[in-house]
Amino acid sequence: MKSTKDLAQRIDPGYHRHRHPLRRLRLLFSVGLVAASAAWVGLSFGFAGEGIYVRAGMSRAHGPIADACSRCHVDAFSPTVDAACLSCHTVGPHVPAGKTPPDPECGACHAEHKGRTLLVEVADGHCNACHASHRTITTLEDHAQFPREPRDQHLRFNHRAHLAEDLLQGPLQCGDCHRPRPASPDFAPVRFDTHCARCHAERLHPELKDAVPHGLGLPRLREWATAALVRAFLENPRLAEPRSRPNAAPGRSPGAPPDWTAMLLAKTDAALDALLTPGRGCLLCHDRDAEGIVPPQVPSNWMPRASFDHKTHRAQACEGCHRAETVADAQTVDLPGVQSCQACHHDGGAPTACATCHPYHPRDAAAWR
Amino acid sequence: MLLDRSHRPWAILTALLAGVSFLLYAVYASRAPDGPRGGSAPGLAFGIAASVCIGFAALLGARKRRPHYRLGRVATWLKGHLWLGALSLPLVLFHAGFRFGGTLTSVLMGAFLAVYVTGVMGLVLQQFLPRVMTQSLPQETVFEQLDHVREELLAEAEHMVKGEGGAVARPKSAGRVQGRVVESRAAAAEAGPDRNALSLFLERQLRPYFAKDGARRSRLADASARAALFEELRRTVDPALHPVTRDLEALAAQRDQIEMQRRLHLWLHGWLLVHVPLSYAMCFLGAVHALMALYYG
Numbered sequence: 072m073k074s075t076k077d078l079a080q081r082i083d084p085g086y087h088r089h090r091h092p093l094r095r096l097r098l099l100f101s102v103g104l105v106a107a108s109a110a111w112v113g114l115s116f117g118f119a120g121e122g123i124y125v126r127a128g129m130s131r132a133h134g135p136i137a138d139a140c141s142r143c144h145v146d147a148f149s150p151t152v153d154a155a156c157l158s159c160h161t162v163g164p165h166v167p168a169g170k171t172p173p174d175p176e177c178g179a180c181h182a183e184h185k186g187r188t189l190l191v192e193v194a195d196g197h198c199n200a201c202h203a204s205h206r207t208i209t210t211l212e213d214h215a216q217f218p219r220e221p222r223d224q225h226l227r228f229n230h231r232a233h234l235a236e237d238l239l240q241g242p243l244q245c246g247d248c249h250r251p252r253p254a255s256p257d258f259a260p261v262r263f264d265t266h267c268a269r270c271h272a273e274r275l276h277p278e279l280k281d282a283v284p285h286g287l288g289l290p291r292l293r294e295w296a297t298a299a300l301v302r303a304f305l306e307n308p309r310l311a312e313p314r315s316r317p318n319a320a321p322g323r324s325p326g327a328p329p330d331w332t333a334m335l336l337a338k339t340d341a342a343l344d345a346l347l348t349p350g351r352g353c354l355l356c357h358d359r360d361a362e363g364i365v366p367p368q369v370p371s372n373w374m375p376r377a378s379f380d381h382k383t384h385r386a387q388a389c390e391g392c393h394r395a396e397t398v399a400d401a402q403t404v405d406l407p408g409v410q411s412c413q414a415c416h417h418d419g420g421a422p423t424a425c426a427t428c429h430p431y432h433p434r435d436a437a438a439w440r
Numbered sequence: 441m442l443l444d445r446s447h448r449p450w451a452i453l454t455a456l457l458a459g460v461s462f463l464l465y466a467v468y469a470s471r472a473p474d475g476p477r478g479g480s481a482p483g484l485a486f487g488i489a490a491s492v493c494i495g496f497a498a499l500l501g502a503r504k505r506r507p508h509y510r511l512g513r514v515a516t517w518l519k520g521h522l523w524l525g526a527l528s529l530p531l532v533l534f535h536a537g538f539r540f541g542g543t544l545t546s547v548l549m550g551a552f553l554a555v556y557v558t559g560v561m562g563l564v565l566q567q568f569l570p571r572v573m574t575q576s577l578p579q580e581t582v583f584e585q586l587d588h589v590r591e592e593l594l595a596e597a598e599h600m601v602k603g604e605g606g607a608v609a610r611p612k613s614a615g616r617v618q619g620r621v622v623e624s625r626a627a628a629a630e631a632g633p634d635r636n637a638l639s640l641f642l643e644r645q646l647r648p649y650f651a652k653d654g655a656r657r658s659r660l661a662d663a664s665a666r667a668a669l670f671e672e673l674r675r676t677v678d679p680a681l682h683p684v685t686r687d688l689e690a691l692a693a694q695r696d697q698i699e700m701q702r703r704l705h706l707w708l709h710g711w712l713l714v715h716v717p718l719s720y721a722m723c724f725l726g727a728v729h730a731l732m733a734l735y736y737g
Contacts, residue, residue: 082581083588091584093709100717108721112728115543123543124732126478140736150737182474196473 130183130190143183153177162432172201180431191426198425211416211423214409217374221402225358226367230395230405240270245389256380257371273352275342276310279303283346289363292346296339304335373406377428387415442522442566450523458530461486465534476537479733483535490531491726494552497525498723501716522563529556548729551722558715569708577697583705586698587652593691593698594650600684600691601638633678638685641673649692655699660692 115123121140129137136142143155156177166174180197181190199206208214233243248266252259263271263285272282281299283292304311311334346352347359358365372378389395392407412428415421468482469475477483500521504514511517532552540546573580581589649658659665670689674682 080592082585086582086584086588089584093706093713097713097716100713101720104717104721105724108724111547112544112725121732121736124729124736125543126541126545144736146737147735148737180473182477185474194473196471200473 126184127186128184130185130188132190133183134187150176151178156181165431192422192424193426193431195425198429198431205425210418211409211413214413216409217406219404219406219408221404224367224369224401225365226369226401227356227358228401229399231397231399234396245393245395251382256378256382258381260369260371267356271355273346275299275346276303289343293339293343296342297335300335300338300342373404374428378430379428442518442563447519447523450519454523454527457527461489461527461530461534469537476534478535478537478541483537486531487535487730490528490535491730493524493528493531494723494726497521497528498719525556525559528552544725544729544732548722548725551718551725555715555718555722558711558718562711562715565708565711569704573701573704573708577701577704579694579697580701581698583701586702590650590652590695590698593694594647597642597646597650597688597691600687601635601642603635603684633680635677635681637673637677638681638688641688645669646688646692650695655695661696661699663693663696666692666696 112123120138128134143151145152145155153176164174166172175197180193183190232238236242248261249258261267268282268285274280274282275296279299284295287295311331347354353359353364357367384392392411393405395405398405416423416427421427464482465476465486468480472480472482478487497520500517503509503511503517507514532549536545536549540549645658645660648654649660655661659669666689670685670692674685677685
């Protein structure tokens with residue numbers, strides 16, 4: 072039988088002076104792995120720059136400057152500042168001056184380093200952070216109907232009549248009048264001279280070749296009419312003669328010479344009266360009040376709180392959204408309802424984010440420098 | 441056993457903190473328009489909390505090297521290492537928004553997960569292996585002494601074969617008593633039965649088996665083969681030597697235990713060969729990550 076002493080004698084009393092072999096290996100591995108990590112970080116920085124520190128790829132637009140970190144990260148140990156963004160981009164303020172909260176920093180909404188994303192696509196949460204009342208709008212299906220109250224534009228235009236097949240000059244197409252405006256999401260304004268005059272040019276006298284200029288006020292129109300008549304009479308005195316001259320019977324001396332001034336004024340008044348007869352001449356389309364022709368009030372942007380770019384929707388037929396062929400008066404606003412948008416803008420379809428239609432930055436200031 | 445009832449408060453606290461962190465993360469993630477980001481204020485808070493947990497866990501090694509410092513019991517530090525280390529996983533994931541990010545952060549996350557997994561493995565091994573060792577290794581000895589003990593066992597076997605007794609089996613004569621110390625003295629060799637068969641067995645079977653890597657190749661490493669070999673030996677030697685053969689068989693069994701202890705010890709502590717170096721690398725890369733994140737704002 073072995074005694075405790077017998078067993079104890081097997082042990083080297085100085086065993087604790089020997090280092091545990093596993094500990095030696097552990098130390099070796101630790102030093103080696105830390106050194107390898109340091110070498111990897113250093114070599115990566117040397118060969119590939121700051122690439123290994125980047126969380127994810129740059130957005131598509133910033134791809135060309137992906138290697139130029141200092142373009143945006145101007146100061147070390149400081150967040151990126153708007154000045155770096157504004158050195159290339161010109162945008163106007165969203166929050167009017169003096170109102171709170173002030174505009175957030177660019178990066179608060181346009182999050183970079185998220186892969187090949189589009190920086191202009193801003194998540195709705197950024198809008199709802201301030202516009203709390205819109206938090207209930209989680210999809211475009213929740214969007215309120217667009218305001219489409221009838222409004223008097225002081226312009227009587229019958230879309231249905233102009234799109235009719237039996238139009239005298241042939242049927243018109245939408246694009247004959249509504250032409251895109253270069254570098255703008257809006258259409259160019261419809262102009263009388265360009266779009267209407269071909270059919271609706273007015274003359275003071277059937278034999279006068281000059282058409283009545285459009286856009287003059289009544290006083291200037293009167294001046295123009297007088298001058299035009301004088302010019303016409305000088306060129307063709309026959310036009311100035313009264314239709315019946317009682318003292319001009321053959322063989323008899325004519326009576327007193329006509330009062331040319333009175334006659335000119337009378338002809339001018341008659342011509343203007345003809346132009347301003349309700350339902351004819353100017354008043355075929357325009358309204359008149361005590362001061363003269365009421366200027367038309369056709370808004371250039373029918374959705375002041377949103378932005379609609381017809382050019383991006385050019386693949387869509389006009390009739391897909393508008394029902395112009397059914398609108399016979401100018402008071403009815405032929406603005407499509409939100410359902411028209413929802414047909415394409417839904418989950419899995421066209422974008423539905425707030426910023427798709429409601430641009431954060433004022434349109435006129437959001438220009439690429 | 442590593443985990444016992446004394447860990448219950450730590451476990452409850454960790455579960456509570458993890459639950460609260462999850463709720464905070466859920467609220468934060470649902471309200472973050474661009475999704476959770478490590479650079480946001482909540483993301484940064486999660487990152488700092490995770491760093492504190494990892495930093496504390498990493499200090500366990502330093503605490504063990506300075507056992508005489510009055511900084512709390514090492515056992516308490518070990519509990520903190522386990523539970524704060526466990527808490528660091530959800531915090532790191534909440535900080536990262538469950539994404540790996542760029543190259544550096546991906547490597548860092550990989551190192552962290554490797555450290556975490558090896559830590560859990562180590563916890564499981566340390567939880568169960570000591571019990572296995574206690575049950576199956578009644579003559580367990582200090583790991584650093586295994587080779588020394590193996591050589592001692594071989595020396596004892598040589599003594600037995602030569603009939604010189606040995607540190608274990610040799611009969612004690614009356615020694616000189618000085619206080620409590622007993623000085624043993626080896627008995628003189630006696631003439632007896634023929635030991636050639638024993639010597640032959642020692643050279644052919646025992647010596648190779650007791651060599652440093654001999655356990656892998658020897659038939660004695662297998663218990664049933666070992667029993668058969670010694671039974672055969674007993675048939676060839678003088679019956680007077682049967683007690684010696686039984687002692688030799690016991691020594692061979694101890695040699696088997698040494699090998700088993702070596703294997704179990706490697707399982708018990710080998711995971712640290714991955715866990716500790718990766719922890720250092722992770723701390724280094726984490727520091728680089730924090731520094732560069734701050735540098736680029």
